[in-house]
Every structure is written in C-alpha cells, then in structure tokens.
Amino acid sequence: MYRAEVFVTLKAVVNDPAGLTIRGGLHALGFESVKDVRAGKYLVITVDEPDEDHARARVEDMAHQLLANAVIEDFRVELRPEPALQSPSPARGGGQGGGGS
Amino acid sequence: MYRAEVFVTLKAVVNDPAGLTIRGGLHALGFESVKDVRAGKYLVITVDEPDEDHARARVEDMAHQLLANAVIEDFRVELRPEPALQSPSPARGGGQGGGGS
Amino acid sequence: MAATIGRLALAAVALNQDEYRGILGALGRAPNELELGMLGALWSEHCSYKTSKSLLRQLPTEGPYVLQGPGENAGAVDIGDGLAVVFKIESHNHPSAIEPYQGAATGVGGILRDVFAMGARPIAILNALRFGPLEGGRNRHLFQGVVAGIGGYGNCFGCPTVGGEVYFDSGYDDNPIVNAMCVGLVAHQRLRHAKADRTGDVVLLVGADTGRDGIHGATFASVEMDERSASRRPAVQVGNPFLEKLLCEACLQLNELDGVTAIQDLGAAGLTSAASELAHRGGRGIDIDVDRVSRRELGMSAYEVMLSESQERMLVVVRPEAETAARQIFDHFELHADRVGNITSTGRIRIRDAGAVAADLPLKTLVDGVPLRSPAAAFGDKPPSPVLPSIEEPEAVLLDLIARPNLRSRRPIYRTYDHQVQDNTVIGPGFDAALLRVPGTHKALALTTDGNPWYVALDPYEGTKAAVAEAARNITCTGARPIAVTNCLNFGNPERPWVFGQLQESVRGLADACRAFDLPVVSGNVSLYNETSERNIPPTPVIGMVGLLDDLSARCPAGFQEDGDLVFLLGETHEELAGSEYLRMLGARVEGRPPMVSLEMERRLQAGLLDSIGRGVLRCAHDVAEGGLLIALAESALFGGRGLRCPSIVGHVSREAFYFGESQGRVIVSVAPRRVPELQKLMAHHHVPLYAIGVVGGEDFQVGSDIRVPLDTLRAAWETPF
Amino acid sequence: MRTGIVVFPGTWSDRDCAHAVGEILGEPVRYVDHRERDLHDLDLVILPGGFSYGDYLRCGALARFTPVMEAVSDFANRGGLVLGICNGFQILQEARLLPGALLRNSSCEFRCEWVHLRVEQSDSAFTLDSRPGQVLRIPISHGEGNFFADAHTLESLERDGRVVFRYCAPDGRVTAAANPNGSLRNIAGISNPRGNVVGMMPHPERACEVLLGGDDGLAVFRSAVHALARVPV
C-alpha cells in the first residue's frame, strides 16, 4: 500500500485568479511580505500496488490522463510507503455518486 | 526570500465529496488499485522575510488566519530558501494574460 | 431501575431530570446509552418543538386549497391545473456560525431534500440572512462564507436562487441568521407523504455513506453556544450538491413507481429521526440493522450510525416486490442503496447491532413523548418614541441612506447565485417578489421572504404582523394573490423570560395577521437558543410567502416604465420614524413604537392594488419599505432607468416622516395619464387614500427644491459594493 | 433538425435546452445518456451546462471520459454539429475537441448575469444567421469561464477566424469593462477549424423568450437549422 501525493500547479504562463485573490486577502490582513501566491491542488492517493515503481508509474499515469490538464497545469508526484493513518479506506469500495463510468 | 509550500487537507473525519468523486473517476478509468483519494489545496507562497524562522512563523500565521479553515481542515507548511524555478513569480503583479483586452 | 442519572450524562444529551423521569416512566426501565442518545436527539428542542409547540397551535393551518399543512417535510397548496406548490423554510444558524460556507450550503441542501421528499421538483430557493455590521469581528467572514455557500450549493444543484433578504445589525454580531426556503412543484396525484403505513415494507437508505458528521447536531442547535460547545462541536458537515442532484432526480423517478410507500430525508438527528417519524406517522414500527449501513469511516458505533447527520441521504420505503425496480433507478444514477430494515407492526423502533437488539423504544415515547415546556414569559414595556432631529440636507441624506448596507443594491450578492436555471424566472431577485412561470400553464408563482428585525425588536406582536403584511404586499405588487405562508422563528434562549415573551407575542402577531389575510401557514421551522455568551439575537421571525398569478401577462413590474407616467402613493403616512433606517443612520437608538399595521387598511390596499393591476391600470407598483418613501421612489427610478420629477411633496406629517418614515401599508404606483381617473375611481371604491407624487422622466431624481440628483449619481450610491 | 442533448451526472441545462429547441423552435429532441455510444440518428448534439461530476477536480474533467464522449468525437469528425454550452464547452476542451482551457473567473466569484456578445464571424454552424459585428444579449452563469490559450493557439484562433463570440459593451465595443470573467481577448466562444463544433460560455437556451428577458439566443439554434439545410451531413 502506498500513499502518493500529487501536486498540481498552474503553469507559470497561466494567470492564477485564485492565487491573486488569496494574495490580496493576505495583504489585507497585514501580511505585506507576501510577494506571490500560486494556488494549486494537492491530492493524496492511496494505492494498492506491489512496489514503489508500480505505484509511481500508476499514479503518474493517473495524473497524465485525469488529474492534471496539460494545457494549463504541471504536476509532481511524491510517494510514501505506508498509508497515513488519518486516511482510512472506507467500508466499501464504490465511489459515492458515481464517477466517470 | 522564501518559498513556502502550504498543504491544506480536509480533516480525516470530514466528508470529502471531491475526493470520493475523483476516486470514482479513477476507478472508471481502470485504476482499480486506488483505495482512497483525498482532495486538498496546495499553495506556494513567496515571502520576503529575513530568515527561515520568521518566514515559517508568518506563513503559519497566514494558514491559521486565512488559508486553512481550522474547523474542517488541517495544514502543513514546508519551506525552501529560494523560489523554485518551476514556479517563478510572474513578471508583473497581475500575472500574464489577465484582464482581457 | 435507576432513579437518577449523572448530570453529565444528561447534559450530554441536553435533557433535564424531569424529562429523564418521564423516560423512566414510559419505558418502565432505564434506557441504555444508545436509547438515551436517541431520546436526547428526538426530545431536543430542534426536533420536538417542546417549547414552541403549544404556541404554534394558534396558527391557522387550514384552507380550501391546503393539500398538506404542517407536520410533513413541507407544506403543499393547490394551484389548479392539477398542480401543487410545495414549500418550506428552515434555519441553519448554528452550523453557519461555526463554518459559514458549509453551514449555509448544507442548509440549502436540507431544505431541497424536504421538498423533493414530497415528490416535488424544486424550482426555486430563497434565503433570509442577518449578520452583524460588516466592519465588526468575524461578520464579514461570515457574510462572505454564507453567501458563497448558498450559491455554491444551489448553483451546482441546478435550482435557481430567486430571492431573499439580507440585513445587518449589531444584534447579530457573530450570531448570523441563515434561513433557506425552497419551493417545488408536483402534480397532485404525485404528492408524497412520508408515512410508512404498510407492515413488511423494505427500508432503503440511499445516497452518501454515513460518517461521524454532526453527531448531536440537533441537540447542539437546542442549547446556547458557549465555551463548552467547542468540545460538543459536531464535526462540520461538508455538503455534496452533486450527489444531491442525483438523489433528487432518482427520487423524482421513484415517485412515478408503483409500490413506493414513502420517501423521507435525513436531517437533524439523522437515521433516528427519519426512521422513527416515518414509521410513527404511518402508525407502524420499524426495525433497523445498523450493520447494513455503509460507512465512511471504520469503527463507528451503533450510536454514531444512528445519530450521524451526514448529508445527502434519504430513506425510501418500498413494497418488497418493488425493491428491484427501485434499485434500477438508483443504479441508473449510480447511487448506492442499502437495505437497512423493514416496517413492522410493533409501534416500536428496534435497532440491531451485530445480531443483537441494541435499542428498543416505543415510537410514541420517542416521537411524541417529550413533556412540553412552558417557560415564564415577560413583556417589555414600550418606551416613548425618540426625539427627532430635523433634516438639513435631504439630498445628502438620501444619498447616504441609499448607500447603507441595509438599503443598497443586493446585486453583488445575487449575481453570484444562478437565478435563471430551469428557464422559469420572469422576475428575478432584486425587486419586491420573484415571479416564476409555472411550466405548461399561463400561471406564475410570486415568492418572497420578509422580516424587518427592528420592528419586531420594538414590538414583537406588531413587528411580526408587519412582516406578514409586507410579504403579502410584495407579492401583491407583482399582481399575484398571496396564497400561503411558511415561517421561520429565530429567537434567543427561551429559558429567559423576555425571550419567551418575544416568541409568544410574535406567534400571536403571526396568527392574527395570517387570519386577517386568510392565509394558511403550511410549514415552518423554529430556531431557538440563538444566544452567544449571554447575548441573545434580536427576535427574528422570517415570513416566506407564496402567491399565485393566474395570468402571467397581467404581471406588474416594480420600475418606472414610460416617461410621462404619473406616480402616486397609495396608503396612509403617519408620524412614524421609530425603527427606521433613517434614525439608525443618525445613530439613534432603536426605541419607540414601530410603524403600526392596520390589518384592515392593509387588506383594502392590497385588494385595490390587485384590482387595478388585474385591470391593467398600473404600469408599475413598488412597496414602500425600509428607508421610506424617497427610497422606494428612487428604487423605482433606478429599476426602470428613468428619472422622476416631483413638485414639492408634503403630507400632513413632518418632512422627515414623509420622506424617510416607514409607515406600513403603502405602495407607489405609476400610471399612464389617461388612466388616472380609473385609478382614482378604483381607490375610492376600495377606500384607499391616493396622493399624487410626480411625473416619470428626465435624467434626474428631483423632489421639489429639496433634491435634484442625476440618476447616475443615485445609482452609484445605490451600487456601493459590500 | 434531430437534436440530442447529452445528460451527464450533474448536468442541469439539459431541460432548458430541450425546452428551447423542442418547444420553442419545435424541432425533435431527445436526451442522450452519458453511457450511450450511438449518435447516428442525430444532426445536432448539445453538451449542456451544469456541474458534471460536481465540477470536482476540474470542470469537465471527469465527464470527458464517459462513453458518450467518444461517440461525440466521432460524430464531430464526421461533420455533425456539436454545441457545448458552459460546462459543455469545458468538456469539449477537456476532450481536446476545442483548444484552450477555462480558468476561474478573475473575480473568483460565480457570475449570473446578462452580457453582450459580439458575433465575430458568421461561418460557424451556430452563427450563420448572424452578421459579423452583430451584438447578442445572452446570460452567463459560471464560476470558471475565464478563457485561456497559449499565445500560439490564440494567434491561430484569431488568424483562422475561429473566435466566434466576444464579450462586448451594448454598442459592440470590446472593452475590459465588458469582460465578465477575465477571458483572454474577451473570448466567449470558439469553433473548431471546420466550424461544426462550437463552445460558448453564455447560455443561449436561456435567451429564447422575451418573457424571460430576451430571445437573442434563438439565433444560435436557428443557425444550426440553416447550417443543416445548407450542408447535408
């Protein structure tokens, strides 16, 4: 069982409205030393794969196909050997409310 | 100048509709080894602070006040001394390509 | 049998010793922990209405068109053509105070479920919001979060948010009011009742998995918030509007199926409340096997499963032979359904856990057994009206007033709500009442929520009457006839005599006004204990009202339509300034006697208004509300993008009261010059006073020699952002 | 014009589109489930607005993998008419049937309001009935409609006349103030090179009746009828 962290960020050439808004919010709160904020996604994926290589390959595949949109986003994958305790897998496997079947 | 990465995740007991739906989507794409997906935020913040301690303290403050919602979210801060190359701060405040013509 | 129980154990479920003794008497034994938890939840104020129930009995709930009054998930009223309108309003104040986005979002989710549980398709959402002034404390954070949450849920679900109201007052500092109303449509024969009346039926739990969400949320909403509540704090529920949309579509399809006995949403007190109410309404019993409930987390106890308030779940009761067909529908929408139990003839709820009976309670005790409370009531005496300062510069006052957070344009708020989806919105948010076409007919529904908090604070009886009158007036201004009422009673801690006195007076005002207008109250909600560290919110009844317009082409807009039209004020102006936004702007304390409503006058006004709109006499009608006459005139000018010229206008009251007082029972109208005699005749017939105000046209808003502002200047002030 | 309206889990403009095309234009309409793979009975496929899969992860990201999208792509390649509205536009981009991406609105807020669109070209299947420069009044309703494409793509879109609509002032001037979401060059809608696939953020199906505020949106659907009459598919 591996725990993969996927970081999805907007490419540098892409305008980041969320980042700008957060920066504005931080300035308004008095955090003037903030120069830049970029907002991205952080996905923690628990996979049942035999070894690290497989796990990484699978997760990179997921990122290419679905998790990141190459037109605007970059991604990075990091792996940890054990699933973190705070993320127990639920009682049943099926997704809630479906998924792209 | 420091580059802080802030990882914001939903607390383990909190419902994560996005994570569940993404898991469903990955299963539908044939990634059956996916046991769990948790969706969070990834913020890269460039701060102009004199040293690492100050930088960390400021960013943790920001996370407490604005970036994470303590009622439902946890966060973690990691620091790097220089802004990483893959995420340069944009040349001008507004970022590129903003605002429309 | 244990005669006493630790105070802490009782406090944890918010019951008192008397109530506990009642439980012992009814059961003939001590309840176990699970049973006590279930009793605590259903006997909470939130679920049992133990403090308000006897007051609510005063409300008129019947009428020739009422298909379903209070007691179900939502009320239903016949609108002809074989159709019924289904609606209810509900509070989500406590959750929104803790986590504004999710609190408001799940409030919308909950009220949507109440409506589609009745078999109706939700066609509109409204909301009534109150916050402390934006400059103070967490208020802006709460305001932004709540507005985003309402939009976030409704927009994703695909139900238009067409109306509502937002007021700011320091009485709501850190203790916001978030009420959501949902309106749906259903064919009569498809109207559902959440009543499981057939032994042997199968109980399906559909939708989200059950997590440790909001355990004891119901109890939590029934005690005041203090430092202790941090530890009692339920994990905040995160809504999933996407899943709710699928649930809704599935329930609507299910509703067409033979063999479906009942559909019930899971709200406060989760499975415990849904299961026992369903079975009790049908005069049956119910067995639930908690092992069969799909969970989001490992290691959940029966207690947690039974009391979880996870969102986006429904109970569906079907004949055994209909289960397969029901499951086909769930499969189509990729919804998970667990068969969690069945309907029995025992009159009891029995919970099984790992094969053993974990709880076994008579439904009569659980659902109906709570002793009603009748706390002491005290009534404030009414202080004299404040001394009035006189206006030096009416124009500056007007510009300042119209830019006030309580009066300025709500567009920055409602443009973040999808108010058009479903293609029925004829008049959207921003006017007196929203108007939605009833698909397939020439009819329309007019929808509004109202409740001026300051009038109620000054006099709960008069203020609540005024709220009903104003709602009816808003509906009438569109040309529609008010047909029924829902209400949300948001009050402080009823154990404080003055708070209970406010509640008592308010309900009396509600009952009297509804009777006077012949309006049945078909649903509602009571939210008590809105108290933080001994600070109670101002008494806040919110009226939701639905009106019916038989012929959509006879509708009336609120803005000036044609240059040269003449503008009149209908109704009587009195020397009434107490409770006005004008006085608050001048920093005066809220004191005195609020504007009084003469129910008789109000009825005549609305009859006259409907008559003249029905005959096509009026070009526009707009209710005079907060801010008074000049604000109403300015709004009609801004709505229509047309100026106004008034010769100097004076009533028989002071200039302050005439310009900025908030006397009730008034409407401004515009008429084409040639139809003025008709209007005069109609008003004479209905005994409604009529005052000539001015003429539509030009680029300015001009009142005698007092005011002359370009419309653009006025608009800039009105459109001050939040 | 046989029209199919695709329903993904979470779609909500499906019924509005059916109302506009079926009841107002009086053309035959059917709903297409996201699991369907056969569209050969159709002339026009509409991907309507809504929040498919809750817009979780990215708008349109999950819908793009449903079986129907393969069929839509074949249908488009055969020259069938495809209109993506709002969420449908996002899905077409995720499926690479149209270039670019739609980012969060620059205000970071959802916006539901009437806007003005300047028709940039009348060659696409959905603008045949309009003249270039004509201004249409149509509502938007989205949180992520901020059009983005890299400089190269943007240039080719402009050069090939594939920008179909731009947000503009009521008089047709393309101004920053008229841009509701920060879209690059005020772009509100684009087409594929052949002009049979168009994606647009505004909702023409909401602007088909004067009763509801205006009927400029009819031009979009009527154009499709005329495009079909002109070029047999």
Ligand SMILES: Nc1ncnc2c1ncn2[C@@H]1O[C@H](COP(=O)(O)OP(=O)(O)O)[C@@H](O)[C@H]1O
């Ligand atoms: N102030 C009120 N006026 C009229 N009916 C009310 C009022 N408060 C509650 N009710 C009715 O009491 C019943 C219980 O309300 P509630 O617990 O809020 O319902 P639900 O569990 O469906 O959310 C409902 O039928 C509701 O309409």
Ligand SMILES: [Mg+2]
């Ligand atoms: Mg209910």
